[in-house]
Amino acid sequence: MNGVWSGQWVADRLGIELRGDTARLRDLLGLALRRNPKRAHLLVSHVLGKHVPVSPARVYGAGLDLGRRVRAVLGEADAARAVVLGYAETATGLGHCVADGLGPAPYLHSTRRAVRGIEPVGGFEEEHSHATSHLLLPEDDGFFAGDGPLVLVDDEFSTGRTVRNTIAALHTRFPRGRYVVAALVDVRSAQDRAALDAFAAELGARVDVVALATGTVHLPHDVLERGAALVREAPSPSAGAALRHDCPQTRVDLQWPSSVPDGARHGFTPAHHAALEAALPEMAAQLVRRVVGSRSAGAERVGTTRPVDGDGAQPPRRDAAPAHEPAPGDGAQPPLREPHRILILGTEELMYAPLRLAHELERQLAGEKGAKGANGATVAYSTTTRSPVHPVDDPGYAIRSRITFRTREGERYVHNVAGAGFDTVVVVADDVTDTTDLLAQLAAHAQHVALAVIPSYIPPKARIPMPEPLRGPAFSSYAPEEVGWLLQDLSSVELEAPTEEREEAIQSGGAHYAESLPVEYQPSARYQELYHAALEASAQRLALAVGTVTETVLAERSPRPVLVSLARAGTPVGVLMRRWARHAHDLDVPHYAVSIVRGRGIDPNALRWLAAHHDPADVVFVDGWTGKGAITRELADALRDFPGFDPRLAVLADPGHCVETYGTRDDFLIPSACLNSTVSGLISRTVLRADLVGPHDFHGAKFYRELADADVSRSFLDAVAARFPGLEEDVALAVKELAAADRTPTWVGWEAVGRISEEFGIHDVNLVKPGVGETTRVLLRRVPWKILAKRGAGADLDHVQLLAAQRGVPVEEVDGLPYSCVGLIHPRYTRGATGADGRSVTAP
Structure with a gap:
């Protein structure tokens, strides 16, 4: 391996040693510090695509290689009857690649996402993980029912406890005679190897282990204490670049085939594999057209990185763009610099689909030109993660930067992207994943951010029938055909x-x-x-x-x-x-x-x-x-x-x-x-x-x-x-x-509202309601403070004048108002507030 090994920083400070096939292990692994009281260190794979952006060809190739080794161990007859199980979240994509190399074989990965209407056929715990519970939710209740071998895939085989928990949980209900454990690296201790052998003998089944590299990780006795102290003391680079407002965001419609699940949470069959293979070239071609070619001509803008300001729910953030900012969908896109570096970023368990898209995109861009294709473009692949890994910006450390973003479920992370020089980041997510803050955070570190959404597959037995639209006269006084x-x-x-x-x-x-x-x-x-x-x-x-x-x-x-x-x-x-x-x-x-x-x-x-x-x-x-x-x-x-x-x-x-x-x-x-x-x-x-x-x-x-x-x-x-x-x-x-005409939105109304909010001491744009319609709503539904009327607005405001008089609300005529009128809600409203004339402010 050329250069500094990306585990050297941790190895030197914690006294961790890789033993065995050291050269191969260092080629496949780096080291980082966990923020986890159960383990001080993290083995960071160079070929998994989870924490380290890497060529998708290398990631897919490593998984296929592992699958072919499993097939060689099983023999063709048993390989044809095998089913594969991968572990969430880290090995969901790896397990799928192994299934491809094995056959393709039927594949399922565990999940931490419960799905309404699907009863688990099993579950198990992963003691060392920060998110321990795994669910098995196959659409086919008989997924594990055959007598063929079960192949269990994880990125690393470190102790064997998780595998033993899994096999024990499944063997009671779906007994079989043969299991194969496949991992990128096998770093169990001699004691752990003996424990697996004893477990297999007690079970009465054969358990084989296949890995790309084998060895052990030597840990000092006080590694947890030393690791915790090092996390407290170690420098942590900031990835918190200021949110940008000029980074375009585009949406890419992949035209994902409806017959193909987004992943293997509920199972992925050889038939699904064939359908995906047929669709991949055109989906990757969409990415080429949208994110590699002339973006100003081809990409459909879905917004900038500016946070959306609600009309009452949230005040504008400190990083809000000025009022003249173009509306979502507006403006030209800046030219790409050369060479064009593209990152395809998956999201947590959704690893395989982004990997295959990235791999096909890489293949199409390379063509006959080798590693670089159109626009000198190169492609890398990685995914977001739940793992709160401590970053250190040092060549001898595996996680050099971390971006933290918010989701509905809590904080999530993107590693080694900040400062990596990616021109374009394409986020691939399913349609139930919250990507709002992720896109905003990524925009600080790229020229261009794109989002490709894959429909989340819902098995038929879990689908909730959709209600039909309500129509008049049963609901509303409109004729039924009107709405x-x-x-x-x-x-x-x-x-x-x-x-x-x-x-x-x-x-x-x-x-x-x-x-x-x-x-x-x-x-x-x-x-x-x-x-x-x-x-x-x-x-x-x-x-x-x-x-x-x-x-x-x-x-x-x-x-x-x-x-x-x-x-x-x-x-x-x-x-x-x-x-x-x-x-x-x-x-x-x-x-x-x-x-x-x-x-x-x-x-x-x-x-x-x-x-x-x-x-x-x-x-x-x-x-x-x-x-x-x-x-x-x-x-x-x-x-x-x-x-x-x-x-x-x-x-x-x-x-x-x-x-x-x-x-x-x-x-x-x-x-x-x-x-x-x-x-x-x-x-x-x-x-x-x-x-x-x-x-x-x-x-x-x-x-x-x-x-x-x-x-x-x-x-x-x-x-x-x-x-x-x-x-x-x-x-x-x-x-x-x-x-x-030039109909480009100028947002003059937003600018005026901000000015009025400050001028009248409200300091909350959500309490300023501009225009005749909104002013009328204030008078009908809210407790108004005062009405600003454009001087000379005339009969358009007769009804506003009448409502204001009924409610004891003053109407002030002003000059320079871009609207006919503006309704103001008092920011310090309490029960019993009064209007300007001293009368109680009550509903009409």
Whole structure:
């Protein structure tokens, strides 16, 4: 081995020695310090692809070599009957490679992820690990039932306790006469070897061991104490580079074959292997096109590294980008420097699929040019890990850097990537893995970060039947063909709370706004007069905007779109767009309504339903208007884990300059914003509460049947649609002008909100609600402090003036406001707060 051995630093300080086939062991292994009270050291493989980025050809080749050695030990007859079991998380990919080299043979790996509906056929403990419990969850209950050999694969065979635990657990239920243990290195002590021999004799079965290198690891008696002290004292390099906002992130649609599981958590058969082999060339070609070729021409942007700011859930982070930052999907991508170094990064147990993609990508790039191909590109492979290994930046140490990132399950790690000079990092994850912070952290260490999502395989017996959309008249006052609600009906649940109580709970952090509903505002006779006058005055303007945004969608997004409105403000707009498509093109456009919750994302079960029934590429998400753009950002962030969906929002009005698909950017009164459920099909805003919405449920909402006498939902639609005839030429002209215009989002609304927040001493942009629609919501649902009105806004604000007067809220006219008005919620609200005139602030 050339250069300094990557275990020398630890060996010198802890007195650890590798004995036996030393040269081969050093070629395969380095050493690092564990943050684990059960073991001081970690054997770091150079050919596993877990902690050390390495050529995928070397990783796959080592696994195949080990599998072929197992086949030689078994003989062809027994090899043909063998099944293979790999250990999570480290050896899931290695075990799969061994299965390939053996046959391919049927393969299963243990897992630490419980799956609802799948009962384990066995389990065992790994005492020395920081995450000890392993589950065996084969889809086929008879996976272990044959009498052929069972091959158990781990990266290192160090004591034999885990193997003995596994065989003991399985042999009781599935006895067999032969076992083979396969590992990259066998470093058991003489005592451990004798223990395995005794165990096999007691079992009455043959247990063979196959390894690429054999030896022992000599440890001093006080190695644990010395290791713990060294971890405390050893220098630890910081991988905490500042989060970047200019690093593009792209999504790569691999077109993963539906017949192939993402891994072997539930078993992987030779038939699956054949299907994957057939699909790999085209999937790797997708990577070539998306991440190696001209990225400015070929890659689909899904966002930058800027954290998504919620409209109430989380304040902007200190590293937030300035307000002029381009919206997700915008901007040119910087050129690659040469040579182009690509890392394919798997995620925890998902090791084999990323490895095979990396190996095929490496093969395609090399072609006839040897190790480097297009753009001088080279490919390396590694995965994230649960292991909290201590990093030391020294050539004689195996883990020279560590990136820490957050997931829903806790902290996870990426080793030896920070400072390694990778131009592009492609994260390969399944669709239940939380990659948000991982992508953000990686962006500090690469020019380009990409995400490829593989559908997580769910065995049929574990699949939960998807509910069907709710439709009127059983749910909502809309006609059944107008919209399908991907919601569950919570009409029988008492969810309403007084406005003051809700505001106090929301601002104190005691409850999320989506866990309850405001009491439905019942408009006075004067307010209803204002609504009808506003509708009469703006119907033509609304119809023009509806036609414009619909034609833009048809021209630029999909000729046969699937409209998905964000319930509930987007739903009347979605219905009107559907009506325009029928009016102008005799096109029957599907339309659904889904829930998106600020700070918690879009309903994932609704997305899964849509993906199962429509092409995600045809889905166009629709909302009524933009304020400061929080929901625009929320949508883009939520869709990162759902491949194929376009995160670009289409809205009727975009006064915040947050999107590129809109009917107008004027901030004018959209009459449907004046009312609540009575203009939205009698449906409440959506609800997300853990005791009401399970993991497989749609988000909830209520149908206010009792308000039918006050319902104007259909009359609103009819009034606007009645203006469609004769607008065709005006719409065509508006669409032509938009096509020629620079519609790049500038986020001027976000900038204005930040300025207003500071100017009025609020210091929380989530309490500033810009635009006519959002201001109306503040007056109807929240406890407002004051209203800022653009000087000379006119009749568009008549209903705002009336509501403000009813609630004792001052209206201040100001100059230079980019919106017609802005509603402010007091940041120090408590029960019994008063308005500016001294009157008690109560719900209308």
